[in-house]
Amino acid sequence: MLGIVKSVVVYGPQGSGKSMHAEEIKNFFGLKKIYDGMCLGSAPQLNTLILTNLTPDFRLLDPIGIKHFHIDDVLEKIKGARQ
Numbered sequence: 001m002l003g004i005v006k007s008v009v010v011y012g013p014q015g016s017g018k019s020m021h022a023e024e025i026k027n028f029f030g031l032k033k034i035y036d037g038m039c040l041g042s043a044p045q046l047n048t049l050i051l052t053n054l055t056p057d058f059r060l061l062d063p064i065g066i067k068h069f070h071i072d073d074v075l076e077k078i079k080g081a082r083q
Contacts, residue, residue, distance in 0.1 A: 006064070007031070007048040009056050012071030018051040021075065025049055028078050029067075 008029050010018055018025075022034050032047040061068050069077075 006046055007050055007066050009050045009052060009061060009066060009068040010071055010074050011052050011055055011068065014053050016071045017075065018071050021071075021078075022049060022051060024078060025074055028074075028081070 008025075008031060010025060012018055019036055022036065026032075026034050026049040029049065031049045034049045034051070036051045056068050058068060
């Protein structure tokens with residue numbers, strides 16, 4: 001989906017469906033692992049779906065090639081791909 005991907009951060013409030021849809025999101029982006037936690041600093045950086053309640057600092061993620069999406073946006077992407 002995204003070419004060569006280090007990791008993808010999906011963020012949103014608690015109860016928004018991140019964990020419930022984690023496996024589907026991981027497969028959509030072709031990732032191998034899921035990290036579900038609040039601390040981004042300890043998250044793996046290769047082939048990992050990173051789920052967090054915290055809005056990431058995009059200035060830190062963009063230069064190192066980590067993609068980031070709000071949960072609502074990624075669920076819309078998946079829905080669009082199914083149609």
